[in-house]
Amino acid sequence: PRVAAVVDASASACVTRRSTSRTASTSALGAAQTAAGARAVRGGWITQRRTPTVREPHRATPERQDALGGQDFIYSQRSGVEEELFKGSVLGVDADVATGEHRESGLRTFSNVGDGFYVPERFMQRVAVHVAKNILNDSGGIPVPTPLILGIWGGKGCGKTFNVELACKAMGLTPIVTSAGELEDRVAGEPGALLRRRYLRAARYTRETGKLCCLIINDLDAGIGKFKDDLGTVNSQITHGTLMNICDNPTMVSEGTVWRSDFKNKNARVPIIVTGNDFSKLYAPLTRDGRMDLWYWTPSTAEMVDMLHALVKDDGLKKSCCETLVAAFPNQPLDFFGATRARVYDEAIREMIFNVGLADLNDALVGEEKQRVTLDTVDISLDALLRCGRELAQEQQNVNDIQLAREYMRWQEPEELANAQAVERSRQDRPPPTMEIDVETQQLLDDARAKMLQASERAAAEAPPAPVEEEEPEIEALPWRVENIGEAQRLYESGVRVLDVRPVKDFNRETLKGALSTPAAVRTGGLSDAVDTPDIEAMLAAIAADKKFADKSSPIVVFHGAEDSAAYHVDALHALSKVFDDVIEVDGGLPFYLKHFTPSGKRRPRYVGYGSENEETFWTASN
Structure with missing residues (x-):
């Protein structure tokens, strides 16, 4: 046992890490020998006086300038070594490759959406009821059939998509968002497969985390709708069929090339929310009752005032000012007032550009931090909003009134197009012209026909007999x-x-x-x-x-x-x-x-x- 103690003490005194410096290695070996030399003689047996050794964590000293702090390798990502390339924000634990900040997960948390916005109560109730109804249907809480898709449609800019995001954030719901641009691909069938993958991803997220999840498809009619003179694509047909199949079998969604046909491994039911402007452009069986719950969203004047007040209340405007602004532009959607508020900043930005100068504008905007110029506080008043709103309304009216395309392509006018079609129909209805043939020409034609008939009869007589094709025997039907x-x-x-x-x-x-x-x-x-x-x-x-x-x-x-x-x-x-x-x-x-x-x-x-x-x-x- 005493010899074992000596061996154990020598092993415990060894240093497991190597040093790039030979002097450091010599010092470490000398320290180990000194510790092993503290001995006492008892009864002729050599024993070691075991003294506890305290190991201090290695810390890089400021005077060391080598990349790894005097070590040949890094013990861990958090060992304390001051090294920027492989441990800092470039390739280390603080890099986006390690933290996963820029990885595409498909899930939206709406952390970029600030607080303080107003969601109309009936909008919130409609979304919450649809989500809760589908979850209860999946768990057996309600025995009635439930539409899987909530179709929110309405005019442009009335806040459909933004209110859906705010409602999901208020409920703590983590959705997977799909845009209309993802519903077309150069590979046939890929958009349908994408919807199936994202639906199953949401189902797995619900079961694995115990948190609500849904699938949101924005501007569905723009992606797969059928418009005038639009022949459609295979992907739009497959996407329609995929959504209908998911609605009919929401807990048996297949993925890849394996088609799920058993009831042993079901997926969770995931509510789907789609937005659009005109769902009459969609395939009618998709929007029928039982598959899609259609809801036309048009905010009332009171709801518009409340949403606008939540948008401009930080600017010091009262609710009465919002009522005046909405009354001044009664037919404008919600995004019109957001664009009006953004236009108020134009005057302050023009003044900033004038003070900086066009030559120094690059450094003032994207140059070094100390050279960048910030915008002064902008006074947003009711008069400024009304003035900018009238400018925007006038630009909208100019687009409708001054239609330069009618001037450039006048032949496409409905009246001229109708006249051209009438001329074409009269030309087609005109009987073909008759051609009179004299006696000599007719005699030549008859002689040519006679010679051709004689040549055909001579060729048929000289031709070898045609081979007789033997009839293949009928295959006897098998008795099994x-x-x-x-x-x-x-x-x-x-x-x-x-x-x-x-x-x-x-x-x-x-x-x-x-x-x-x-x-x-x-x-x-x-x-x-x-x-x-x-x-x-x-x-x-x-x-x-x-x-x-x-x-x-x-x-x-x-x-x-x-x-x-x-x-x-x-x-x-x-x-x-x-x-x-x-x-x-x-x-x-x-x-x-x-x-x-x-x-x-x-x-x-x-x-x-x-x-x-x-x-x-x-x-x-x-x-």
Whole structure:
């Protein structure tokens, strides 16, 4: 034990980290030797006076200028070493690659939306009721069918999208937002697959975190709507079909190439909220009752005043000023007043540019921090808002009144276009002109026709006889059915009797669970010189003697060895068809079936091969 103590003390005194400096290594070794040299002699045995050693964490000294602080490696991302490249904001823990700040997760938290905005009560109630109703329907709280989609539509700029975001933030709901531009892609089917992936992502988020989540699609009619002279695309059709399928089966949404058809692994139900301007441009079956809950949103004057007051209350404007502003522009949407408030800043910005100068504008805006110029406080008054509002309203009216396209393309006027169409119709209705032929020309035409007729008759007489095509014999219909492995699996799961006509050795080696051995051949020889001798009579005798086959009217499923049993399985099927009323052959036999199902009847994973195909479909470290 004393010798072990000495060894243990020497090992504990070793320093695990290396130093790039030879002097530092020598000092560390000397310190270890000095600690091991503190010994006392007792009874002739050398022992070490064990003194506790306190290890201080390594800290880089300010005088060290090397990149790693005197170490060959970094112990951890937070070890205290002052190093900017691999530990700071460039490539270290503070970089966006490590923190994940710029990674696309699809989830929106609306942290960029400030507080203090007003959401109309009926808008908030409509969104909250739709979300709660779908969640309750998923948990069995309500037994009535619930539309999965809430369709909020209305005029431009009335606050549909922004109010949906504010409502979600107020409810603590984390949505996945999809824009209309994502509903078209150069790859056919990708927008539909994108919606399925995002719907399932929201479903997983709800089950894994226990937080509300929904799917928001903005400007749906702009993405997949059918407008005048618009032929549509395959992606718009697939997107319509995808949304309808999700509405019909909200808890069985498939992803990728595997189509979910069982009820064992359901996903959570995720409410969907879509916005748009005119849902009459959508495919009518998508907007029918039961799939989409349509709601026309147009804010009242009081709601408009409350939303506007929440927007400008920090500017010192009272609610009465907002009422005056709304009354001055009664037909304008909410975004008009937001643009009016932004236009008030134009005068202050022009003054700032005049003071700085165009030559120094770059440094004043995006130059160094000390050279940048900030905007002075802008006084936003009711008079300024009214003046800017009248300017914006006048610009809107100019767009409607001064239509330069009518001047540039006058031929596209409705009246001129109607006149051109009438001229074209009269030209088409005009009878074709008649051509008079004189006697000499007519005689030449008749002679030419006669010569052509004679040449055709001469060519037909000199031509060899046409080969007689022999009629192909009609293929005799098989007295049994041939089904694929999918139908065979369904019959197997329903309890239909399964026969294996391969030799007994193959049956004992591997077969389907519950299958009955009725060998139609006898195998002799070993593995290298095996010979299968057909014996249909023995098979029929075994079936006649077995009481399990007393019922001849029930269907039976027959598995054979495919190519290995080509010499006898057709004769076996003919013989079985004379005994049983309904014989079903599995296409490809048992070898093909076992590529997709296990002997116990369970489907194999899509990426796992069977037998020799493992080397091709299942990648391991060896291949």
